[in-house]
Amino acid sequence: MQAYVEKPFLDTNIHQISKEFSIEIVNIIPSSKYYFTYDANGLSFIKDSKKPKEILNVNFLKGKLGWRLKRVNHEANLKKALGKTKKPLCIFDATAGLLSDSMIFLSLGHSVVAVEQSKIIYLLVSDAIRRAKSSIPFISNLKLINANSVDIYKELDILFDIIYLDPMYPILKKNVKKSSEISAIRSILEIENLIDNEDNIISNFMNLDCKKLILKRPLKSKKIYSNINYQVKGSTTKFDIYI
Numbered sequence: 001m002q003a004y005v006e007k008p009f010l011d012t013n014i015h016q017i018s019k020e021f022s023i024e025i026v027n028i029i030p031s032s033k034y035y036f037t038y039d040a041n042g043l044s045f046i047k048d049s050k051k052p053k054e055i056l057n058v059n060f061l062k063g064k065l066g067w068r069l070k071r072v073n074h075e076a077n078l079k080k081a082l083g084k085t086k087k088p089l090c091i092f093d094a095t096a097g098l099l100s101d102s103m104i105f106l107s108l109g110h111s112v113v114a115v116e117q118s119k120i121i122y123l124l125v126s127d128a129i130r131r132a133k134s135s136i137p138f139i140s141n142l143k144l145i146n147a148n149s150v151d152i153y154k155e156l157d158i159l160f161d162i163i164y165l166d167p168m169y170p171i172l173k174k175n176v177k178k179s180s181e182i183s184a185i186r187s188i189l190e191i192e193n194l195i196d197n198e199d200n201i202i203s204n205f206m207n208l209d210c211k212k213l214i215l216k217r218p219l220k221s222k223k224i225y226s227n228i229n230y231q232v233k234g235s236t237t238k239f240d241i242y243i
């Protein structure tokens with residue numbers, strides 16, 4: 001894979017990414033369908049060279065997530081799903097994605113091990129962490145890993161307080177516009193050949209030892225397991241909680 005970088009932006013960070021992840025740095029726009037770019041906004045991904053404006057860049061300081069992080073006390077549903085606790089929780093986010101949910105957990109004072117299977121998403125999120133680190137001190141309570149979360153969970157052998165699962169679900173037609181981030185994730189997973197049936201990751205974690213599992217699902221989806229302890233419902237999604 002290639003990263004298009006203009007001369008003024010060539011720095012040690014992009015050289016390190018290039019070396020560690022075998023990404024070739026080029027100074028002319030690549031002819032391939034998808035590629036990275038690196039500039040003043042950090043690392044971004046263009047999934048379709050015919051639509052260069054549809055660029056995926058993760059930024060924890062701006063936009064919807066930046067705003068949510070500033071008013072984290074309004075995150076009533078996620079807080080209810082985590083439950084009342086006097087001590088900070090140790091959370092395993094098995095489906096890190098663009099890290100929005102993990103960032104909310106961290107801002108509530110918890111520590112998080114977040115695992116993302118996609119190398120492209122992992123690189124975009126790692127670069128967002130690098131850029132936000134000095135402004136968001138709680139990021140130091142995060143460990144981000146690029147792996148399959150089912151495998152790594154068994155290897156880590158830590159008893160987490162919570163396993164958090166937010167698998168990919170088909171996007172309903174009426175929500176396509178609202179779900180531009182999810183459709184970007186889906187395109188990346190297609191590029192990396194990582195599209196899987198969401199039931200697989202759910203059943204894998206259901207069969208593992210854990211204190212409490214939170215499963216985020218579309219509001220109207222049917223119950224899969226009957227042993228739900230409680231549910232927290234939002235306007236479009238719900239959290240099924242298994243203890």
Ligand SMILES: C[S@@+](CC[C@H](N)C(=O)[O-])C[C@H]1O[C@@H](n2cnc3c(N)ncnc32)[C@H](O)[C@@H]1O
Binds near residue numbers: 095099101168201
């Ligand atoms: C719906 S997104 C998660 C969004 C995330 N909660 C957020 O707030 O940005 C699902 C993500 O889980 C990742 N994923 C699915 N199965 C995985 C697995 N077995 N191991 C690691 N990551 C996985 C996908 O690659 C995708 O990025």
